[in-house]
Amino acid sequence: MSRNEIRIAGAGGQGVVTAGRILAEAAILCGRAATHSQAYGPQARGGASRSDVVIDTEAIGFPLADEVDLLVILNSDAYLRYQPELGERGHLIIDGDCAPEHLSRHLCDSNVTKYPVVEKARLLSGGQLVAGIVALGVVQAFANVVDTEALREAVATGVPARHKELNLKALEAGMQLVGGVRA
Amino acid sequence: MNRTELIQGNEACALAAVAAGCRFFGGYPITPSTGIAEQMVRLLPDAGGVFVQMEDEIASMAAVIGASLAGSKAMTATSGPGFSLMQEHIGYAVMAEVPCVIVNVMRGGPSTGRPTAPSQGDVMQARWGTHGDHPAVVLAPSSVGEVYELTVRAFNLAERFRTPVIVLYDEIIGHTRESVVLPGSVDVVDRIKPDVEPEQFWPKAPAANGVPPMPAFGDGYRFHVTGLTHDQRGFPTEDSALTGALMTRLNNKVDDHVDEIVQVERFMLDDADVAIFAYGIVGRSAREAVQRARTMGIKAGMIRPLTLWPFPDVQVAAVAEQVDAMIVAEMNLGQLIGEVQRASGGRTEIVGHLRADGEPITPSQLLTELTDRNEAAR
Numbered sequence: 001m002s003r004n005e006i007r008i009a010g011a012g013g014q015g016v017v018t019a020g021r022i023l024a025e026a027a028i029l030c031g032r033a034a035t036h037s038q039a040y041g042p043q044a045r046g047g048a049s050r051s052d053v054v055i056d057t058e059a060i061g062f063p064l065a066d067e068v069d070l071l072v073i074l075n076s077d078a079y080l081r082y083q084p085e086l087g088e089r090g091h092l093i094i095d096g097d098c099a100p101e102h103l104s105r106h107l108c109d110s111n112v113t114k115y116p117v118v119e120k121a122r123l124l125s126g127g128q129l130v131a132g133i134v135a136l137g138v139v140q141a142f143a144n145v146v147d148t149e150a151l152r153e154a155v156a157t158g159v160p161a162r163h164k165e166l167n168l169k170a171l172e173a174g175m176q177l178v179g180g181v182r183a
Numbered sequence: 184m185n186r187t188e189l190i191q192g193n194e195a196c197a198l199a200a201v202a203a204g205c206r207f208f209g210g211y212p213i214t215p216s217t218g219i220a221e222q223m224v225r226l227l228p229d230a231g232g233v234f235v236q237m238e239d240e241i242a243s244m245a246a247v248i249g250a251s252l253a254g255s256k257a258m259t260a261t262s263g264p265g266f267s268l269m270q271e272h273i274g275y276a277v278m279a280e281v282p283c284v285i286v287n288v289m290r291g292g293p294s295t296g297r298p299t300a301p302s303q304g305d306v307m308q309a310r311w312g313t314h315g316d317h318p319a320v321v322l323a324p325s326s327v328g329e330v331y332e333l334t335v336r337a338f339n340l341a342e343r344f345r346t347p348v349i350v351l352y353d354e355i356i357g358h359t360r361e362s363v364v365l366p367g368s369v370d371v372v373d374r375i376k377p378d379v380e381p382e383q384f385w386p387k388a389p390a391a392n393g394v395p396p397m398p399a400f401g402d403g404y405r406f407h408v409t410g411l412t413h414d415q416r417g418f419p420t421e422d423s424a425l426t427g428a429l430m431t432r433l434n435n436k437v438d439d440h441v442d443e444i445v446q447v448e449r450f451m452l453d454d455a456d457v458a459i460f461a462y463g464i465v466g467r468s469a470r471e472a473v474q475r476a477r478t479m480g481i482k483a484g485m486i487r488p489l490t491l492w493p494f495p496d497v498q499v500a501a502v503a504e505q506v507d508a509m510i511v512a513e514m515n516l517g518q519l520i521g522e523v524q525r526a527s528g529g530r531t532e533i534v535g536h537l538r539a540d541g542e543p544i545t546p547s548q549l550l551t552e553l554t555d556r557n558e559a560a561r
Contacts, residue, residue, distance in 0.1 A: 021360065025189050028362045034189065036360040061471035062546045063326070063359050063464075 002057055004145055005065045008135055009050040009082050010074030010095075011128075014118070018159065019132030020051025023139070026146040026154035027055040035063040048077055051132075055145060070143055072135050073098065074118060093138055095131075113142070115177045121170065130170035133159075137174020141181045148181050184367045192330045192356040193218030193260075195363060196286055197226055199334035200258055202369045205284070206232035207257040209246030211239055211265060214298040215354040216288035219260035240265040244272035244285070251281045252408060254399025256338055260286040263296060266305060266312070273347050274313030275410045277433065280387070280395065282341035282374055284334070286350045288357040291541050300541030301354040303463055303514040309349050310492045316430060318437035320444060321349045321492040325466040327361035333489065339372035340444065344436045345394050351491065353514065355464045355543055377404060386417040387429075393436045437493055446489040447498045451477060455484030457556060458502050459536075460523055461512045462488050465544050469512055472549035481557050491519065496526040503527035507560075510552055512536040512544050 006023065008016045017038045027034035032055050039050035052065040067087035073079045076098040086092055096116040103112060115138050121131035133155060140151055152168060159167045175181055190198075196219050200208075208223040220236070227234045233250070237243040243259045250257040261269060266287045276283055289305050291297030305312075309321045320340055322333040330352060337348040377384050377396040386406035389395050395415075398404035411419040412426050420426065437444065448466070451473055452458060461469035466487040476483040486502045486509075488495045499522075503509060509531050511520040516539050524533050536552050538544050 021189070024360060024362070028187055028189055032362075034362050036189065037355070037358065060361070061474070062467045063361055064355065064543060064545075066545050066547060 003060070004055045004070075004143075005068045005087070006053045006055070006070045006072070006139060006143075006145065007050065007065055007068045007082065008072040008074070008132060008139075009048070009078035010131065011077070012047060012049045014049065014074050014121075014128045015130060015132030016049050016051045016074065016135070017132075019136045020053050022133075022154045022158040023053045023136055023146070023151070024055070025158055026151040027053070029150040029154060030147050032057055032146070033060045035060050037064055048081060050078070050082070070139060072139060074131055074135060076100065091142075093135075093142060117174065117177070120173050120177060124170055124173060125166060130167055133167045133170040134174040134177070137171040138177055139174075140171075141175040141178035144181055148175075185364050186367075187362055187364050189360050189362050190327060191218055191358055191360050192324075192327045192352060193288065193358070194222050195327045195331040196260070196334050196350070197222030198365065199331040199369075200284070200338065201226045201230050201232070203335040203338035204256045204371050204373070205258050205338060206230060207247065207250035207255040208232070208234045208259065209237050209243045209250065209257070210259045210261065211237055211243050213240075213262045213265045215290055215357045216260045216262040216265070216286065218357060219286060219288070240268035241272065244269040244276075247283045247285075248272060248276050248279070248281045251276075251283050252400055254401070256282070256342070258284040258286065258338075260288065262288045263290045263292050263298065264294065266308065270308075270312040274315060274317060276347040277313065277317045278410050278412075279408050280345040280397070280433075281347070282345050282397075283347050284337045284341055284350060285347055286334070289351065289353045291539075297541045299354065301464065301514060301543055302539065302541070303353060303465070303518070304539065305351065306491055306513070306515065307518045309351050316434065318346060318434045319349070319492040320344070320346060320437060321351055321490070323351050323462045323489060323491045324356065325352075325463050325487065326363075327356065327359065328363040329489070330356060331363065331365065335369045335371075339370070342372045342374045343394070344440070345374065345397055346436060351463070353464050376402070381405065385415045387413060388415045389432060393432050393439065441493045444490055445493060445495045445498070447495050448485070448487040448489065449498075450485040450487065452484035452486060452502060452505070454482055455505070456482045456507050457484075457510070457553065458506045458508075459483065459485045459510045459512055459549060459553075460487075460499070460502075460519075461485060462491060462519070465512045465514060468544050468546045468549055471546035472553060475546065475550050476553045479554065481553055483553050494519075494522045494526065499523055499526040500528065500530070503530040506531050508532040508534055508556065510534045510536050510549070512549060514544060515539050
């Protein structure tokens with residue numbers, strides 16, 4: 001693996017910024033270089049939220065996402081806003097509830113996968129706060145970008161102690177949505 | 184012991200400042216620099232330092248000058264409009280020769296502009312924002328790791344030359360979290376104290392390197408501090424010879440040590456026939472564009488100043504001598520491109536790749552610039 005760009009986008013309150021930060025921390029635990037950036041603006045409360053992670057085996061050049069390899073979308077606003085920026089060979093993971101009936105023309109079924117991420121988060125916590133961590137589980141099972149054990153460790157240390165068990169459960173649930181991490 | 188951490192540029196700046204010996208922060212929070220103040224609030228009390236949130240940026244800079252005169256290494260951090268408000272007192276620090284560090288995390292301007300958007304619109308202000316002929320030392324890191332290194336260096340240069348030093352980076356570097364190896368310890372330079380008896384002390388009598396030794400208030404040396412043109416005893420003068428001597432000495436502190444102060448990164452330049460001149464975050468894009476262009480057989484290279492002021496005249500001239508064209512990429516409408524033209528002296532074609540719409544210049548954009556030029560040259 002060389003450079004890998006992952007973007008998680010959704011609404012404020014879905015935990016996408018925390019999820020991105022944790023993924024970057026996990027990459028560092030695996031000895032990789034990582035950067036994390038987030039949409040920063042007046043929309044930080046309530047509106048759209050976005051988290052970009054760049055992971056590389058070597059030192060990272062441009063620290064922001066330039067051609068997204070894996071785009072995770074957790075609400076329909078984020079879909080409209082970010083799907084045009086998906087790289088040519090990029091893959092879209094989209095929450096089942098917000099997937100539009102007709103995908104944009106440049107997307108075809110082979111590079112789009114739907115998972116019930118937000119629904120799973122609701123089942124686990126009664127709200128959407130762990131949606132980002134469920135999404136992280138999906139990302140890990142789908143793309144295997146970091147060591148799973150490192151990701152568990154980063155989740156355990158990256159969330160408030162009282163929410164540790166819930167978030168670890170959310171991570172496992174996300175991985176199970178894909179059918180577990182590929183060997 | 185070295186340790187790897189995932190931190191923002193603003194956090195790295197604060198950690199570096201404390202490692203370099205900073206024990207006073209006076210500031211007023213403003214996006215996108217606020218992260219520095221937030222970290223200093225956490226770090227300084229434990230380090231035995233003082234954090235003061237002042238009423239505005241004018242007072243912040245005044246507090247920094249006062250703290251430094253009292254013997255503390257002192258800094259402030261600001262953005263956009265706050266940097267404008269600090270200019271008068273930055274000039275005072277130049278004139279009174281008060282070591283201090285000012286960090287400006289650049290955002291879109293003019294005025295309140297785009298508080299959350301990156302920009303490189305303050306590079307000329309960092310040089311000429313305060314009035315009168317004056318030296319300027321301005322450092323421009325391009326990564327979180329370099330924010331750490333250059334913030335330490337800023338304190339060391341400020342102490343060595345008794346002059347304000349400005350660290351200039353943009354919103355992206357300030358807010359992006361990046362894995363960085365933090366050193367267990369850093370080399371620290373402290374201001375030279377006088378070694379004469381208090382009765383023989385002239386506060387502005389320079390040592391051999393042009394820099395007067397500097398006691399702290401309370402050390403037992405009596406001295407007067409003024410923004411007025413002054414003599415070696417530190418008192419105002421209207422004598423033209425003394426005025427000229429002071430102006431020359433203030434500016435020569437920097438001009439005579441350009442080789443020591445200026446740092447540039449040369450990347451893949453040895454056989455390049457086209458070069459990108461870029462600094463700060465754009466240097467990251469340029470580096471990647473050059474690497475990709477090389478895989479396509481284009482002989483591209485990059486020159487990246489880590490020191491914007493004093494401007495790296497000699498280094499830019501050497502590149503201009505060699506390449507057919509130099510692309511100046513900056514996130515403003517053309518500020519350092521004028522300096523590149525001046526330093527190049529007509530020896531190469533200078534092309535601007537300028538952007539001031541609140542978005543970064545990306546590697547893809549610079550690669551397109553390189554490939555388009557390559558096509559046209561065929």
